[in-house]
Amino acid sequence: MSQFDLVMQQIVNGLVLGSVYVLIAVGFTLCLGVLKLINIAQGHFYMLGAFMTYQALEWSTSINYPMAIVIAVLVVSFAGLVVHYVGIWPVQHRGEIAPILTTVALAFMIENIAIIMWPGSGRNIETSLSNKSRNPFGQVHVTDQRIMTFIAAICLMGLLYLFLQRTKVGKALRATTQNQMSASLMGINPEYMRALAMVLSAFLAAAGGAFIGPLFTIVPNMGLMALFKAMIVVLIGGMGNVPGALVGGLVLGLMETLIGGLWSAAWVNVAVFGAIILILIVRPTGLLGSKGI
Amino acid sequence: MLEVKNLQVYYRLSPALRGVSINVEEGELVVVIGANGAGKSTLIRTISGLHRPRRGSIHFMGQTISRKSAHKIVSLGVVQVPEGRGVFPDMTTLENLEMGAYLCRDKKLIRERLEQVYSIFPVLKDRKNQLAGTLSGGEQQMLAVGRGLMAGPKMLLLDEPSQGLAPLLVEHLAETITALHKEHAITILLVEQNARMALAIADRGYVLQTGQVVLEGKAADLMANESVKQAYLGV
Numbered sequence: 001m002s003q004f005d006l007v008m009q010q011i012v013n014g015l016v017l018g019s020v021y022v023l024i025a026v027g028f029t030l031c032l033g034v035l036k037l038i039n040i041a042q043g044h045f046y047m048l049g050a051f052m053t054y055q056a057l058e059w060s061t062s063i064n065y066p067m068a069i070v071i072a073v074l075v076v077s078f079a080g081l082v083v084h085y086v087g088i089w090p091v092q093h094r095g096e097i098a099p100i101l102t103t104v105a106l107a108f109m110i111e112n113i114a115i116i117m118w119p120g121s122g123r124n125i126e127t128s129l130s131n132k133s134r135n136p137f138g139q140v141h142v143t144d145q146r147i148m149t150f151i152a153a154i155c156l157m158g159l160l161y162l163f164l165q166r167t168k169v170g171k172a173l174r175a176t177t178q179n180q181m182s183a184s185l186m187g188i189n190p191e192y193m194r195a196l197a198m199v200l201s202a203f204l205a206a207a208g209g210a211f212i213g214p215l216f217t218i219v220p221n222m223g224l225m226a227l228f229k230a231m232i233v234v235l236i237g238g239m240g241n242v243p244g245a246l247v248g249g250l251v252l253g254l255m256e257t258l259i260g261g262l263w264s265a266a267w268v269n270v271a272v273f274g275a276i277i278l279i280l281i282v283r284p285t286g287l288l289g290s291k292g293i
Numbered sequence: 294m295l296e297v298k299n300l301q302v303y304y305r306l307s308p309a310l311r312g313v314s315i316n317v318e319e320g321e322l323v324v325v326i327g328a329n330g331a332g333k334s335t336l337i338r339t340i341s342g343l344h345r346p347r348r349g350s351i352h353f354m355g356q357t358i359s360r361k362s363a364h365k366i367v368s369l370g371v372v373q374v375p376e377g378r379g380v381f382p383d384m385t386t387l388e389n390l391e392m393g394a395y396l397c398r399d400k401k402l403i404r405e406r407l408e409q410v411y412s413i414f415p416v417l418k419d420r421k422n423q424l425a426g427t428l429s430g431g432e433q434q435m436l437a438v439g440r441g442l443m444a445g446p447k448m449l450l451l452d453e454p455s456q457g458l459a460p461l462l463v464e465h466l467a468e469t470i471t472a473l474h475k476e477h478a479i480t481i482l483l484v485e486q487n488a489r490m491a492l493a494i495a496d497r498g499y500v501l502q503t504g505q506v507v508l509e510g511k512a513a514d515l516m517a518n519e520s521v522k523q524a525y526l527g528v
Contacts, residue, residue, distance in 0.1 A: 168395065175381045175392050181343060182379035186444070187367040187396040 005139040010261040011254060016146045016212075018253020019153035023208035024226055025233035025245040026160065027201030033177035033240030034197035036096070040103040041083065043227030044110040045202040048076045049209030050218040051114055054125045065127040069210040073203055080202025084195050092194070107223065114220035122219040130214055149211045156207055157246060160200075164242065173197065177240055232272060235279045238286030247288065294319045294448060294480055295340070295371075300349035302332075302339050302504075309335040311504040312349065317448065317482050322474040324483045324491040324512070326525055327501035333484040334376055336501070337452045340482075341373040342366040354447070368396055370447030374454060378437040382426025386417055389425050389436055393443030403443070410439040413469065431462040438469065448480045449473070455487045463487065467494050488525035492516045500525070 024046050031039040052072035056063050063071070087106055091098040129145040164170040176183040176193040184190050205226075209218075233252050237244025252272070260268040279287055295317040302310040310332045317323045327333050338344045340351055342363035351359040358366050381389050390410060394403045411418040414435040420428060425436060434454055441449055451470070455463045471494045473479045485491035492498055492512045500508040500521060508521065515521050 168391075171384070171388060171392060172395060174384060178381040178383055179379055181363075182375055182381065183392070184343070184363040185341065185367060185373050185375060185379070186392045186440075187364050188392075189362075189364045 002139065006262065007258070008140045010257040012140055012142050013146070013261070014254035014257035015250060016142075016150045016215075016253070017257060018250035019150050019157075020208040020212040020249075021229050021233050021252050022157060022246050022249030023153055023204045023211075025230040025237070025249050026157070026242055027204040028227075028230040029234050029237070029240055029242060029245050030173075030197045030201050030204075032234065034173060035088070035092075035099075035194050037088065037103070038100050039198075039201060040100065040227060041107040041110060041223075042103075042201060042205055042230055043225065044107045044223035045076050045080060045205035046209040046226045047114065047218070047220060047223035048079065048110060049073060049206030050125070050213035050222075051118055051123065051209075051220070052076060052206070053210040053213050054118075054123045054218065057125065057127075065129070065214075069207070072210045073206045076206035076209075077199050077203040080199045081195065083202070084198040088198065089191075089194075107227075111220050111223060118220065122217040124217050125214040127214045145214050149215065152211045153208065156204070160204070160242075169196070228273075232276050234286060235276055236287050238288040241286060241288060244286065244288040294354055295482065296350075296352040297336075297340065298350045298352075300336070300339060300351065301347045302335055302344060302349075303347050304335075309504055310339070310346075313501070313504070313506055314349075315499050315506065315509075317480060319480050320478060321496045322470070322481045322483065322494060324485055324495040324498045325501055326485055326488040326491050326498060328525075329486065330503075331501040332504040333486070333501055334452055335504075337373060337376075337450050337482070337484050340366075341371065341450060367444065370445075371450065372441045372444045372446035372448070373450040373452060374437045374441040376452040376456065378430075378433040380425040380428070380433050380436050380440070382424065384425060385422050386425055386428070386436055387421040389440050390417070390421075390443050393440035394445075397443075397445065402445075406443050406445060410442050413442070413472070414439050430457050431459070431465075434458060434462070434466065435469075438473075442473075442479075446479065448482065451481065451483045451485075453484060453486055455485060455490060463490055466490075470494060488521070489527075492526075 024042060028039060028042045031037045031042065049072050052075050053068045056068035056071040083106055087102045088099050091102055127145060129148055130143060132144040133141050135141050164174055172183065172188045173193055173196060176188060176190060180190055229252060233245055233248035236251055237248030255272060256268050259271050297313060297315045300310050300313045313336060325333050325336060335344065339346050342361050346359055350357060353369060353371055356369065358369065381392065390407060394406060397403050416432055417436060417439050420432065425433065428436060454466055458466060467490050470481065470483065474481050483491055483495065492515055495512040497510065498512050498515045499506050508515065
């Protein structure tokens, strides 16, 4: 494979990976913006999304991949709602630390439940898309599954954009992020907005897990790493900044595949987490600036 | 229309209001004046449901609203223009105004109210696609008031609207509030540090000092009152 093709291959893979990072990170940034919460369980929603997709496909042969995605996303979104009302809502006025600790506890609980439900060394999601490969240009090859992951993620981002920019509830969510007191003076119920933000975060992360699950062996402890990746994206894109998360996610995905594919896979995490430390020193609220969504 | 009886409000352990009672009749323009820290903003915030009173009651058009949450109180027609404008900085002027009409389901009505706000504040129409955070102080104040009007309020609460405004803008603000009161017949409770401006346009007034009402009466009488003149009118 020529050098050019190698780079292109990494770029293609990076965009696929990045698009899922975007989904997880947008959810994380919504929690930051609306709930003022660092949601440690965000990566675990992603992990659950992948495993629920696997499980739905296992339940019955009449369930196909798209249906499994829908089931997984709905289940995890509902879980997000439960998490909010059982875990977050009771402690939300008890200071800033308590809700974060709740999400830490939830993360561990969810991970261990996943280990119990799916014991062993991980699972592989088989879909009809995994095996067909294409050569869009040169020697670069990409499976249909990867194409689907990317397109699905981008479409979901598009829908989210329309929701936030064009619908009344979406605008209310943005307003709540920017000035919660003023928002309540418009008649916007801050409780509903907080629950909505949590459900939306779970929804997006689960969708990310469902879309990218078939690309590798999924394991219950992949939630934590996904969370860290989301945090990096938010640091690049700015806290509470949804368009920034889009840029940040794609940038991170590209960074990982380009460094990993062209230099060394072992150094990827060192480079990436080293970059976090640098960004925190230079601009603690995020490179692209923290602003309202 | 609005009856506040013996309101006691605390922030943690410190008393901010020590038994305040005020009334606003329909169609009136009532002001509450007082120095910094007198409790004026606390009063407005408590009426709006942003803060819970420890004792006392608030009634609006016969309904008790003392312990209702802020977003429910808005739905009853009590609309506050918050201190410091409180615009949504990363949303456009138009989006801010749309948020004012959040509880209204009637699209035609919303458009009518929007046109009305544009006629009162033409600059908001000029800058409708500009991000609210980039507007000047005076423009943000107009936006905040316009946004309040978009809710079709039965009573408008204004929390120190002249704060941070240049004198010329304060005059314009006073004219606007008077017009809202006289031409558009909106009942207004105005809380102000700028006593001169406030008493000049009001029907009646209350003077608040360290959480208590120390004086009340017709605006003209208050303006003539010697202690008011010395303490608040700089005479």
